[in-house]
Amino acid sequence: MPELTFIIHLLTVSLFISTGFVSQCSAQGLTIVRNIGEMPQDNFGRPGLSHITVAGSLMHGLKEVEMWLQTFAPGTHTPIHRHSCEEVFVVLKGSGTLYLAPNSHSKSPGKPQEFSVFSNSTFHIPVNDVHQLWNTNEEEDLQVLVVISRPPVKIFIYDEWLMPHTAAKLKFPYYWDENLHQTTVKDEL
Numbered sequence: 416m417p418e419l420t421f422i423i424h425l426l427t428v429s430l431f432i433s434t435g436f437v438s439q440c441s442a443q444g445l446t447i448v449r450n451i452g453e454m455p456q457d458n459f460g461r462p463g464l465s466h467i468t469v470a471g472s473l474m475h476g477l478k479e480v481e482m483w484l485q486t487f488a489p490g491t492h493t494p495i496h497r498h499s500c501e502e503v504f505v506v507l508k509g510s511g512t513l514y515l516a517p518n519s520h521s522k523s524p525g526k527p528q529e530f531s532v533f534s535n536s537t538f539h540i541p542v543n544d545v546h547q548l549w550n551t552n553e554e555e556d557l558q559v560l561v562v563i564s565r566p567p568v569k570i571f572i573y574d575e576w577l578m579p580h581t582a583a584k585l586k587f588p589y590y591w592d593e594n595l596h597q598t599t600v601k602d603e604l
C-alpha cells in the first residue's frame with residue numbers, strides 16, 4: 416500500500432512542522448525569565464547606541480507597557496521627539512542632560528528646559544512633551560532603563576527645537592519595531 420505509506424509520511428511531516436512552529440511561538444510568549452545578556456541588541460544604524468527591547472509589544476505580546484535597556488556612548492543622544500505615551504526613565508549608569516519642552520500652545524517646542532540626570536535618578540516625560548536625552552558626560556556611557564505606555568511607540572521627530580509641531584515627521588514603526596512589525600503583518604495575512 417504505497418499510497419497509505421505516503422499519506423502517513425505526509426501526516427508525520429506536517430505534524431513535525433506544526434509542532435516546531437508552535438514551540439517556536441510559545442517560546443516567545445511563555446519564556447517567563449529571560450537573560451538580558453542574551454537578548455538581541457542593536458544600534459539600528461545609530462553609532463554609539465545599544466538598544467535592547469527587554470519586554471515588548473511586538474516581541475513579547477505586551478499590551479500596556481514596553482521596557483527598553485539603552486546605552487548611549489559619550490556625545491550620543493536621542494532625536495528631538497515626542498510621542499503620545501507616558502515614558503519613565505531610570506538612569507542605571509553614567510550621567511547626561513535631559514532637554515524638555517513642556518507642552519504649550521505655541522507652534523513649535525521652542526527653547527527646552529535643561530535637567531541634569533545622574534546615576535540612580537529617575538524622570539518621566541509627560542504625554543506629547545518634546546524631549547531629547549544626551550549623554551553629555553565625555554567619560555562614561557549613559558545607561559537607562561525605559562518604560563513606555565501604549566506600545567508600540569509612534570515617534571514624531573523634529574530636526575530642531577523651532578520646527579513647527581505640524582512638521583515633525585512620524586517614524587512608525589520605530590527602528591526597533593520595523594522587522595517585527597513586518598513579520599507580524601505577514602503573519603496576519
Ligand SMILES: *[C@@H]1O[C@H](CO)[C@@H](O)[C@H](O)[C@H]1NC(C)=O
Pocket residue numbers: 534535
Ligand atoms: C539607588 O537608590 C536606592 C534607594 O536609596 C538604593 O537602594 C540603591 O542601592 C541605589 N542604587 C545605586 C546603583 O546607587
